[in-house]
Amino acid sequence: MAIELEHYLILGALLFSIGLYMALAKRNFVGVLMGIEMMFNAVNLTFIAFSRFPRFADMTDAERLSGHVFVIFVITVAAAEAAVALALAMLVYRNRETIDVDRMDLLKW
Amino acid sequence: MLSDWGHVGFLLLLALVFPVGGIASSWMLGLLKIRPQAPDPIKEDIFECGVETEGTAWVQFNFRYYYYALLFVIFDVEAVFLYPWAVSLDEASVTGFIAVVTFIVILTIGLAYAWRKKALEWL
């Protein structure tokens, strides 16, 4: 059995859903962050799969590679985002002595 | 295609058999009273390369490590961009060179900032 585009897409969708679930259900901030990273990586997998199995036979290398280039940018941005997120987590911990997102309740109406 | 993965599958099998076999045989020999049963606090302890364990693994790390992680990430990600450029150096020509130099200059400003803000010192 050969591994085709749809297998990668299904795997990507599963990873994305697990990541989204983690991001919404985890109480620890770092857990939420891991969920978000997982979502980004699911997207990366999807991009690479679409590059590997081009939709049109006449796609040039440059067009196919734009999927790879996209992944590089996503990795970079995810790293920057994680750096800011951890800095914020430290800031919140200093203020509140917790990084439990359920206890972020200073602001509500 | 699939047969290429057979080698990996074989290794995976071996990797599973080795620890599971060890634990299972020890348990079997214990049942048959061949293996002696002599508990001892040192034997029961967590094996940590001969070093005695101290406290739990759930300790808070000093947050200063975070700065190092951050600086590492910056220059790690730099390499992600430099590698594709280096591979296609011929085609990228002068424009590509200028772009990469600009990129590195921007990162250097970040490093200079971190340096001035004493992020590189262990206070």
Place this chain on the structure above:
Amino acid sequence: MDSVNRFGPELILLAMAAVIILADIGWALAGTGAERMRRPALGALALTGTAASIIWSALLIAFDEQGEAFSGMIRVDDFALFFNFLFAGTAAIVILASIDFLRRNRFVAEYYALILASTAGMMLLASTIDLIAIFVALELTGISLYILVAFMKDGRSSEAGLKYLLLGAISSAVALYGMAYLFGITGSTSLDEIGLVVSEANGETRSALVLAMVFLIAGFGFKMAIVPFQMWVPDVYEGAPTPVTAFLSVGSKAAGFAVVMRIFLTALGDGSISSDWATVFAILAAISMSLGNITALVQGNIKRMLGYSSIAQAGTFLIGLAVVAAADPQLLLGTSAVLFFLGTYAFTNLGAFIAVIAISSKIGSDQIADYAGVAKRSPLLALGLTICLLSLTGIPPTAGFIAKVYVFNAAVQADLVWLAIVGVLNSVVAAYYYLRVVLNMYTAEPASEESIQPGYYLGLAMVVAVVGLLVIGIFPSPLLEASEAAARVFG
């Protein structure tokens, strides 16, 4: 060189951000003697950057230097230039309004640099025509804003920053997933190419396209702050430093609408798919307006109230987007209505938030009840805030009135009469809570007689905003022509 030239307005902002950081390092090296000059000089540098950006954009128009840059990554056209002016102007007013707030803060250079970087990201969002660049611009805007929201470093501000970052990161991942499918279906990241493939698409890819569209709406809906992606708005607006809230409510929202217009009109503008998103936007517009206004009614904190009001306003902008594709051929009236509304909204909301900065920093409270009798303590500030609130309600002769008439007229022309009726009803509800603040300021007895004097810079920013919205209200034609010219880009 053409590329660099056309990229100029963004480039000058980013270069100025770097200069500010380097200058700050230089000041630290120069010793304590020069310390007194640091804050004014850094503020002047930041303002120079925004002014240079505006001048560069004007020169691009004057010399007719429009077109693509960086091999089809950026397209500088009337649409992009419209937003260049909008964002650079917003940034300049926000910087003016921040000078007093930064007197007590150590990280002046970082603040200005982040504002400039975020502004450059917003400009890029309006001018990029490639998914990769759109994503990078989105995150440049977003990440700078996450830090700015948490800038006060106290419990409330950091909590607001954390919430904004979490929801922002999730939403950008969702938008990214939509982009991945768009790339997969069409085999290209360029919006023009995608539009070409989409218009030739047959039935088999339609469901995948709809999936990508839903993900994109969910991802960018966060930036636009429309229901049901609005949960963060009140918390973040309340917790963030007020100048940042002003920047967020105008800049970030306008950037969201700019990128949505780019993607949906260029890449997904074909009739077979655009009727779908027009319906989605029409429904979201109705819900956003109603929910935003009704929740705003019960708010006691003026920043939260303005937050909910901005959700309702975003709903009104969405009417314009729904109009575009509801008619076939597309009705450019919708696009230009959104642009015109964004232009007036920028002045109005900035003015309102600047008044809040001035009043709240003096009375030490954001509660509407504490605004009692402000008119006696500072007649000019109260008058300015009143004009802004009247404009948000949509009462002539303010700019908000013309903007609302324009949008509702567009809705009627596109046979979306029900949406126009919902909008008008909502304006009536909105009048209640806007005018409640006005009444409280003019009729209630003040807690103390001490007069409220805004600082010089804050006063200047306030005057710019209020005069701007009155001028647009009385002579709307220049802004109207500009937004029509920008809308023709998609014609």
